[in-house]
Amino acid sequence: MFSQRVENLRPSPIRSILSVIDRPGMVSFAGGLPATDVLPAWSGTISRELLQYGPSEGDDDLRAVVAENLRHLGVDAPMERVLILSGSQQGIDLTAKLFVDPGTTVAVDDPTYLAALQVFRFYGARFTRLGSGPRSEPSEQARLAYVVPTFANPTGVCMTSRDRDDLAAWCMRTGAVLFEDDPYRDLVYEPCDRAPVTARMRGGSWIYQGSFSKTFAPGLRLGFLAASEDVFQHLVVAKQATDLHSSRLSQRIVHDAITAPGWVTRLADLADFYRARRDTFDAALRRHVGDLASWEAPSGGLFFWLRLHEAVDTRTLLADAIDRNVAFMPGEEFSPGPPAIGTMRLNFSHAGRDDADGGLATLAAVLRDASRSPAA
Amino acid sequence: MFSQRVENLRPSPIRSILSVIDRPGMVSFAGGLPATDVLPAWSGTISRELLQYGPSEGDDDLRAVVAENLRHLGVDAPMERVLILSGSQQGIDLTAKLFVDPGTTVAVDDPTYLAALQVFRFYGARFTRLGSGPRSEPSEQARLAYVVPTFANPTGVCMTSRDRDDLAAWCMRTGAVLFEDDPYRDLVYEPCDRAPVTARMRGGSWIYQGSFSKTFAPGLRLGFLAASEDVFQHLVVAKQATDLHSSRLSQRIVHDAITAPGWVTRLADLADFYRARRDTFDAALRRHVGDLASWEAPSGGLFFWLRLHEAVDTRTLLADAIDRNVAFMPGEEFSPGPPAIGTMRLNFSHAGRDDADGGLATLAAVLRDASRSPAA
Numbered sequence: 234m235f236s237q238r239v240e241n242l243r244p245s246p247i248r249s250i251l252s253v254i255d256r257p258g259m260v261s262f263a264g265g266l267p268a269t270d271v272l273p274a275w276s277g278t279i280s281r282e283l284l285q286y287g288p289s290e291g292d293d294d295l296r297a298v299v300a301e302n303l304r305h306l307g308v309d310a311p312m313e314r315v316l317i318l319s320g321s322q323q324g325i326d327l328t329a330k331l332f333v334d335p336g337t338t339v340a341v342d343d344p345t346y347l348a349a350l351q352v353f354r355f356y357g358a359r360f361t362r363l364g365s366g367p368r369s370e371p372s373e374q375a376r377l378a379y380v381v382p383t384f385a386n387p388t389g390v391c392m393t394s395r396d397r398d399d400l401a402a403w404c405m406r407t408g409a410v411l412f413e414d415d416p417y418r419d420l421v422y423e424p425c426d427r428a429p430v431t432a433r434m435r436g437g438s439w440i441y442q443g444s445f446s447k448t449f450a451p452g453l454r455l456g457f458l459a460a461s462e463d464v465f466q467h468l469v470v471a472k473q474a475t476d477l478h479s480s481r482l483s484q485r486i487v488h489d490a491i492t493a494p495g496w497v498t499r500l501a502d503l504a505d506f507y508r509a510r511r512d513t514f515d516a517a518l519r520r521h522v523g524d525l526a527s528w529e530a531p532s533g534g535l536f537f538w539l540r541l542h543e544a545v546d547t548r549t550l551l552a553d554a555i556d557r558n559v560a561f562m563p564g565e566e567f568s569p570g571p572p573a574i575g576t577m578r579l580n581f582s583h584a585g586r587d588d589a590d591g592g593l594a595t596l597a598a599v600l601r602d603a604s605r606s607p608a609a
Numbered sequence: 610m611f612s613q614r615v616e617n618l619r620p621s622p623i624r625s626i627l628s629v630i631d632r633p634g635m636v637s638f639a640g641g642l643p644a645t646d647v648l649p650a651w652s653g654t655i656s657r658e659l660l661q662y663g664p665s666e667g668d669d670d671l672r673a674v675v676a677e678n679l680r681h682l683g684v685d686a687p688m689e690r691v692l693i694l695s696g697s698q699q700g701i702d703l704t705a706k707l708f709v710d711p712g713t714t715v716a717v718d719d720p721t722y723l724a725a726l727q728v729f730r731f732y733g734a735r736f737t738r739l740g741s742g743p744r745s746e747p748s749e750q751a752r753l754a755y756v757v758p759t760f761a762n763p764t765g766v767c768m769t770s771r772d773r774d775d776l777a778a779w780c781m782r783t784g785a786v787l788f789e790d791d792p793y794r795d796l797v798y799e800p801c802d803r804a805p806v807t808a809r810m811r812g813g814s815w816i817y818q819g820s821f822s823k824t825f826a827p828g829l830r831l832g833f834l835a836a837s838e839d840v841f842q843h844l845v846v847a848k849q850a851t852d853l854h855s856s857r858l859s860q861r862i863v864h865d866a867i868t869a870p871g872w873v874t875r876l877a878d879l880a881d882f883y884r885a886r887r888d889t890f891d892a893a894l895r896r897h898v899g900d901l902a903s904w905e906a907p908s909g910g911l912f913f914w915l916r917l918h919e920a921v922d923t924r925t926l927l928a929d930a931i932d933r934n935v936a937f938m939p940g941e942e943f944s945p946g947p948p949a950i951g952t953m954r955l956n957f958s959h960a961g962r963d964d965a966d967g968g969l970a971t972l973a974a975v976l977r978d979a980s981r982s983p984a985a
Contacts, residue, residue, distance in 0.1 A: 238711075243730070260971070261935075262968060335613070357617065450648050451662045476696050476699045486858075579638040589636070
């Protein structure tokens, strides 16, 4: 199941020892810890302890809150199987480390999150497509199945309940490790079945991850994962070897935010705010590119996915667009193999009403110009 | 020079686009950025911009300060070749990603930092020893040479000027990439030549890294590296794929701390504080284990390195010691190959005077007991 390199994965004895040094009365000459007395007295609200080295798994109070949230989602993970990440991009790197050798097959949607493809490719993966049609029949066996089932990046699609069931069943039947990436689940604008694929697993191996970047603040770089028992400890050791642990200050800030009385209201307000932005963007799209492309308004997440009527490779349009001060993501970049030509991913969360309108007007002009001079 | 996987290393087009979206007038539909308006108004001193996604290389004001410090050390690295890390452990992982294939030879000291050995091993490295004697003659050719020349972990040794010159010359002559890890350089208690090996390179490939964990706060997980031009951009792309970028809040806090008027004084005070701890520890060592081991007081860093008179594998003593509430690091763990038996690494920075004295008394008892029952 694991990559070859996992044979060489050894927990650091230092990190193992660090886990006992908090025992009352223990004198530790083991770690390379600064004296806590000389850590900066940086702020009244931040204790010096937080500025000291911490556990690789993350701080327990944050892990406990994450575990409680996972329980509500039906994901079987006590806090002992929660690992705090330096952003969920790190979860992808750790997972690739553990599972991807040169030539390993990873099953993915087409299109899918390009920075996941980038990481899997870096470790030597080849891809098979989960594809459309019955989810239960990817074209070949895979060691790992990577999915963003809820408001997928880049398409915004929310996977159906049936497809979720089928994917879980396929993973259990074939032994593929399910890797569910779920950063957008709280940015929900219309009802859809968001129950994690992971919650449908009965046995089998899985990793489920989420992020605080979309609901709180990306700049703090904080996410989390939970995993089945056969996988979890390897992830912790890989995390040790990668960055020892995540920022304890970020962990404290996020913990305090998501346990504050206003958090649930904040999530609802955030969804309202983004729903309004989506609707504004949708209207501007109809105004400017209604005759050039088709799309569905996403029921969650951050992106519109445009299919152009004309099959122009949008990678060739990017430089022109940027020259005219509008940036977009060519949809072709999100394919694990030869891409369907003529797609764009447009983020609607960042730009305000006027910028969205002006930017889409410019983008429409870029598309019309390309259409007029196909040889260019 | 590079690992096989570097052939598959592609910069994320998103990250490339993000580097132009700050241009005045640019409307970006490219990234998955939250609206800056809905980022938490977290604190008066932390701007919302800091909570947004940032550049993979790190924030420019911190990179500029690091570059200025490097200039004073004679390291040839403008801020364009400074990469902010999520702790210097991350620099080891990124470097291993770029250079280590299964079977790749890495030249290291014996003993050396065990979490570096752990990472290199994980990627499949075999080791050759830089060894004692003329530095210019490691026993075999290596792709990468990893060293902690200034107050080495675990031995505390400060490499001589002659050895530094020889190592740089050897790297330049053989094409080995120099990887200099320098987290302890500011914890200096007696004069020694601390000019980086990197500063002696004329051409060749190199990575130099440092940490803010020892002089400021480990809990924030922040370090930095600089590298020669042929290597730097690959490190940035590997960093993108690993965690996008490091915490911008940590970067801001560290930037403000190390540019504050009191910083130079703080470093001097810190060295004074640790020098006193070292001396106290040295005296306690003489009192308790003077007849059991030999050592030299280190002229910097955080560790004493004990060579026991009796060749007992200290890994076998650890459980007993921890049962008696004292933790140490078995020196045998730090060897890239079969270790010299009968060594211990003792950290003197964390424990106060009474704890150090009591802990060493206990440790002496553990050693005497082991000596009395060699069959146990």
